[in-house]
Amino acid sequence: MPRPLIPPIVTEQPALTELRHEVRAFLAEQIRAGAFVPHVDTWLTRWDRDFTRELGRRGWLGMVVPPEYGGQGRSYLERFVVTEELLVVGAPVAAHWIAERQIGPSLMRYGTEEQKQAFLPGISRGEIVFGIGMSEPDSGSDLASVRTRAERVDGGWRLTGTKVWTSGAHEADGFFALARSAPLDPAHRHDGLSQFIVDLHAPEIEIRPIISMGGDHHFNEVHLGGVVIPDERVLGQIGDGWSQVTSELGFERSGPERFLSTFQLLAAAASAMNEGSLPLDAGLGRHVARVAALHHMSFAISSALEEQTESDAGGPGASAASGAVDVDTAAAAVKVLGTTEEGDITDYVDTLTASGWPRGDELFSLLEAAILQRPGFTLRGGTNEILRGVIARGLGLR
Amino acid sequence: MADPVLPTPTPTPNPTWARATPADGRPLTSHPVADPDLVDVLVDLFDDYRSSRPGPSVNLAFDADLWGRLDALGLTRLSASEASGGSGAGWLEAAALLGIAAGAAAAVPVAEHDVLAAWLLESAGLPNDGRLRTVCRPDPSGVAINVTWASDAASIVALWEDRDEWRVADVASGRSEITAGRNLAGEPCDTVVFDLDDLEGGVVVDHSIGEQFHLRGALARSAQVVGGMDRVLEIVVAHVTERTQFGRPIGRFQAVQHLVADIAMEAALARSATDAAVARAAASDWSDPGMLFAVGVAKSCVGHAASVVVRGAHQALGAIGTTREHELHLLTKPILCRRSEFGSVHEWDETLAELASSAGHDRLWPLVLTGRAAPPSVSRSAT
Numbered sequence: 001m002p003r004p005l006i007p008p009i010v011t012e013q014p015a016l017t018e019l020r021h022e023v024r025a026f027l028a029e030q031i032r033a034g035a036f037v038p039h040v041d042t043w044l045t046r047w048d049r050d051f052t053r054e055l056g057r058r059g060w061l062g063m064v065v066p067p068e069y070g071g072q073g074r075s076y077l078e079r080f081v082v083t084e085e086l087l088v089v090g091a092p093v094a095a096h097w098i099a100e101r102q103i104g105p106s107l108m109r110y111g112t113e114e115q116k117q118a119f120l121p122g123i124s125r126g127e128i129v130f131g132i133g134m135s136e137p138d139s140g141s142d143l144a145s146v147r148t149r150a151e152r153v154d155g156g157w158r159l160t161g162t163k164v165w166t167s168g169a170h171e172a173d174g175f176f177a178l179a180r181s182a183p184l185d186p187a188h189r190h191d192g193l194s195q196f197i198v199d200l201h202a203p204e205i206e207i208r209p210i211i212s213m214g215g216d217h218h219f220n221e222v223h224l225g226g227v228v229i230p231d232e233r234v235l236g237q238i239g240d241g242w243s244q245v246t247s248e249l250g251f252e253r254s255g256p257e258r259f260l261s262t263f264q265l266l267a268a269a270a271s272a273m274n275e276g277s278l279p280l281d282a283g284l285g286r287h288v289a290r291v292a293a294l295h296h297m298s299f300a301i302s303s304a305l306e307e308q309t310e311s312d313a314g315g316p317g318a319s320a321a322s323g324a325v326d327v328d329t330a331a332a333a334v335k336v337l338g339t340t341e342e343g344d345i346t347d348y349v350d351t352l353t354a355s356g357w358p359r360g361d362e363l364f365s366l367l368e369a370a371i372l373q374r375p376g377f378t379l380r381g382g383t384n385e386i387l388r389g390v391i392a393r394g395l396g397l398r
Numbered sequence: 399m400a401d402p403v404l405p406t407p408t409p410t411p412n413p414t415w416a417r418a419t420p421a422d423g424r425p426l427t428s429h430p431v432a433d434p435d436l437v438d439v440l441v442d443l444f445d446d447y448r449s450s451r452p453g454p455s456v457n458l459a460f461d462a463d464l465w466g467r468l469d470a471l472g473l474t475r476l477s478a479s480e481a482s483g484g485s486g487a488g489w490l491e492a493a494a495l496l497g498i499a500a501g502a503a504a505a506v507p508v509a510e511h512d513v514l515a516a517w518l519l520e521s522a523g524l525p526n527d528g529r530l531r532t533v534c535r536p537d538p539s540g541v542a543i544n545v546t547w548a549s550d551a552a553s554i555v556a557l558w559e560d561r562d563e564w565r566v567a568d569v570a571s572g573r574s575e576i577t578a579g580r581n582l583a584g585e586p587c588d589t590v591v592f593d594l595d596d597l598e599g600g601v602v603v604d605h606s607i608g609e610q611f612h613l614r615g616a617l618a619r620s621a622q623v624v625g626g627m628d629r630v631l632e633i634v635v636a637h638v639t640e641r642t643q644f645g646r647p648i649g650r651f652q653a654v655q656h657l658v659a660d661i662a663m664e665a666a667l668a669r670s671a672t673d674a675a676v677a678r679a680a681a682s683d684w685s686d687p688g689m690l691f692a693v694g695v696a697k698s699c700v701g702h703a704a705s706v707v708v709r710g711a712h713q714a715l716g717a718i719g720t721t722r723e724h725e726l727h728l729l730t731k732p733i734l735c736r737r738s739e740f741g742s743v744h745e746w747d748e749t750l751a752e753l754a755s756s757a758g759h760d761r762l763w764p765l766v767l768t769g770r771a772a773p774p775s776v777s778r779s780a781t
Contacts, residue, residue: 005666008431009673011681012767015424020767077426088763267762273755285750289698292691292766293671300670303427333663385656392655395635395662 005333005394007304007325009296016081023060023085031089038090040366041261041373044167044218044380046092052126055086061096062124065104070121076306080256080299087260088267094168094218099123099130101255102248103176106195110236110244115197131175133163133198133222134245141386143178144189144242148224150179150196156230157181159196162223165380169207169220174199177224178241193241197233198224214372250308252381254301254331259294259338261377262345262370266291268363269349277363278352287345294338301330329394332387339377339384346370430677432494436487440495443467444502454728457584458505460550465506465530474508475528478516482526489617489680493672496618497625503728505585507532507547509618515555517614522566522601531555531568535611540592544739548588549578557611558597564608567592567600583732610684613693615740617679620672620696623736626729627665627707633726634658634714641716654714661710668703672696678769688769694750701743704733 030036030051039046055061063079065071079100086093104123107116122128139145148161159179166175175198182192200207204227210219236244266287272278304327349367357364378384392398447464468474477492478484492513499508507530515531529552534542536556548554554574556567574592581587638649638658648654675692682689708730712719719726737743754762757771765771 004669005662006670008429009670009677010427010429011677013425013427016426075426263763267759270754270757270762271759273751274758280751280755282744282747282751284754285694285747285752286698286702288750288754288762288766289671289695289747290667290702292695293667293674293699295766296670296674297667330666333659333666336659337663337667388656388659389652391659391662392649395658397635397638397649397655397658 004325005391006297006330007300007327009300010303012081012299016077019078020081020085023082024089026058027085027089027091030091036090036092038264039092040090040264040370041376042090043087043093043097043257043261044376045094045216045369045373046090047094047168047171048092049095049126049129049171051092052095052129054126055093055096056124056126060086061100061126062104062120065108065120065124069108069116070124071104072124076251076302076309077299080302084256084260084295087256088263090264095129095171096123096126097257098132098168098172099128102132102252103130105248105251106176106235106244109247110195112232114232115235119197128174129168129172131166131169131172131200133166133169133175133177135163135165137162137164137221141383143245144193146178146180146193148177148179150181150194150229152181153228156228157194157196157234158226158228159198159224160226162221164219164221165210166220166222167218169200169222170209170217172200175222176235178245181238181241190242192239193245194238195235195241195244196229197235198227198229199233202227204228212372214369216372249382250301250305250327250331252331253335253387254298254305254327256295256298258335258381259291259298259341261339261342261373262366263291265349265363265366265370266345268366269345269352272363281352283348283352287341287348290337290341291345294334294341297330297334298338301327301334304330326394329391332382332390332394335381336378336384336387336391342377343374346374428681430490430673430680432490433487436491437494437498439471440473440498443471444498444504447504448502454503454723454725455584456722457580458503458586460507460547460586461505464504468506468508469528474512475516475526477512478520478526482516482520483528484512484516488683489676493617493621493676496621497628500622500625500732501629501729503626503629503725503732507550509615509622510547511551513618514611514615518555518557518566518603518607518611519568521607522603524566524568524601529553533557534590535559536590536592536597540594540597542590542592544579544581545588545590546581547586548576548590549586554590556592556597556600557608558600559608560598564603564605565597565600566603566607567597569593569596581735583735585732585735610689612740613689614684616697616746617672617675617693619736619739620668620693620700621676623700623704623733624665624669624672626733626736627668627703630707630711630726630729630733631658631662631665633729634661634711637715637719648714657710657714661707661714664703664706668696668700671699686769691750691753691765691769694746694753697737697741697746698743698750701737701746704737708733 059072060082062071063074064076067073107119119128136146150157150159177196177198178193180192181194185191204225206223208221209217210221211217273280472485475484476487476495480486496509510532515533516526519526531553532547532551533555534545536542536558551571553568553570556569558565573596574590577589579587638654639647641648675696678686678692715726718724757765761771
């Protein structure tokens with residue numbers, strides 16, 4: 001038999017289901033109270049620090065952060081179900097998204113004791129908000145080509161360059177910048193890159209908005225005008241930036257935000273079919289089926305990553321079954337299938353509606369927003385063209 | 399409110415980070431996998447079969463020799479209870495057998511004989527002598543079309559809807575008029591005309607048996623299709639790695655890589671959906687009220703994946719893959735046949751659409767997770 005692309009499925013047990021119900025009940029209450037209006041793609045487009053802090057108070061941030069750093073000391077699987085519940089109701093989760101998904105885990109893995117003490121408690125309370133600075137005007141899919149320079153100065157590194165597509169930089173406190181700390185060696189392009197923890201309030205930093213085609217401001221260009229980063233704010237090892245950045249890709253690419261960004265639109269379409277404002281159509285069933293299957297895939301990968309993390313930490317380790325799977329390849333598959341499906345849901349509902357649809361209607365608002373956000377689904381976090389290459393490599397074709 | 403400013407650094411050494419464990423000791427997940435020793439046996443057995451069987455042909459004849467080997471190992475009665483002479487294995491093992499056998503294009507009626515016919519007999523309290531059986535649902539006039547393996551079976555188990563009642567009858571083949579036919583896969587696929595007296599003499603069973611039969615058949619077919627897709631992917635990867643054009647293996651071309659990646663991903667999605675339904679069936683012995691949704695998800699994902707996998711595989715293999723001599727059609731034809739059995743892809747999509755629309759906005763997500771649209775009061779009471 002061929003090596004499976006996806007780890008074997010896992011079944012949720014009551015401890016997780018109870019956690020879901022707890023989160024679900026809180027969110028239903030928040031919606032009733034008008035604390036937020038459900039929307040699409042809220043992990044990019046809905047920024048609400050009060051809501052983020054409320055999640056922190058309830059113990060639903062920093063879930064995988066150990067208690068000694070202000071976190072909950074829970075598992076990635078528990079975080080997974082909380083994340084799913086937040087996404088399906090379209091809650092405003094953008095403010096903490098990057099910190100929760102990438103910054104916290106990176107700090108736990110590569111941060112110094114001081115860095116962990118400095119940032120993890122604030123992240124877990126929802127009070128410190130982070131962005132991520134990887135792409136540049138001339139570096140998109142080819143991340144190793146970044147040109148932001150890190151020059152050695154007394155006690156630190158001087159950063160000069162421009163980062164782009166940094167979501168929420170205008171609201172965030174800091175970001176992780178990937179920069180070239182040694183000249184490019186064409187034979188070893190992944191060498192000489194380093195990660196720096198940058199305070200976005202520093203005077204040498206200029207943040208300019210990039211307005212999306214719908215008129216919204218989520219993305220920014222961040223100009224680093226020679227800001228000096230002290231040695232204590234280097235993340236991990238100088239020169240190890242590439243492996244540090246890529247080691248977290250499994251989590252970044254396989255999570256439920258890769259197939260649930262338009263779930264609110266799908267749910268609205270289901271109701272519209274029930275009420276008769278849309279024709280009952282088999283396509284709804286097809287899309288619901290794919291979302292359900294993607295949930296199983298994504299959850300299985302989360303479980304395999306949990307085992308891998310335990311194994312890295314000297315714990316019980318990966319089971320024989322999931323150990324046979326390359327998790328990065330599996331994560332790439334979920335991201336391609338899931339982000340395509342988010343867009344297909346959008347296109348599907350669009351083909352069912354006519355120009356006479358009432359414009360103020362909830363379904364129409366969700367649809368318009370989804371159409372405007374959709375191009376980004378299959379671009380962010382690695383384009384689907386790059387990811388198909390990752391899968392082909394996993395299959396032994398390159 | 400002013401945003402907090404990042405803390406300024408105070409250097410300290412970096413201790414080893416110890417990962418935290420869940421706060422309470424209860425398990426978060428279970429891992430439903432088939433008995434690995436059995437899976438090893440199956441893989442070896444069917445690998446051996448694949449390498450020793452006769453070359454590919456357009457029509458498939460029942461392989462009595464392979465059936466004998468399976469019978470000797472107890473694999474023809476894998477899922478039947480031990481009380482009725484079976485091995486008492488569950489659906490995890492049954493699905494593994496169905497998938498691995500399908501991946502070897504084995505010409506044996508495992509789904510019909512064991513998973514469906516033996517189960518119906520046991521549900522009806524009828525004896526099972528272990529001879530080869532197939533299964534069908536005759537219409538009110540006693541005619542069943544597209545009955546796979548009927549010509550080879552010693553007896554045909556009929557599930558018959560007689561006005562308001564469901565009956566199960568075990569009818570010896572000689573008692574019915576069988577007209578031989580073939581399905582797209584080249585399997586025996588026959589028309590059976592029963593004597594109505596034989597059907598009327600069947601044992602009345604609960605309505606749930608009739609409904610479950612459709613679900614069990616649909617999931618068995620899904621398990622077979624995903625097993626076939628595994629092998630298709632293997633063939634495709636081997637071919638694009640070996641076949642050289644323009645001075646390099648065609649798998650080095652990005653367009654071909656993306657084609658193969660799409661095949662692999664759709665097959666993986668179909669497998670996840672099928673395995674999830676199998677796990678739910680195994681955990682609840684089919685009593686879970688979410689089974690209709692779970693099987694529908696499997697059937698829908700499998701059905702749509704078949705479109706991508708079959709077209710992509712034939713595209714990747716080129717003209718050689720369209721010939722009788724090549725193994726590929728032994729897999730792609732049954733994949734297309736089976737995705738349409740026990741409800742078309744479209745019918746299952748419609749069923750899921752009805753479940754989803756009646757769940758409505760607020761209960762669509764519980765439906766996705768559990769197969770049931772739990773009433774809102776359930777989630778409120780959980781606080």
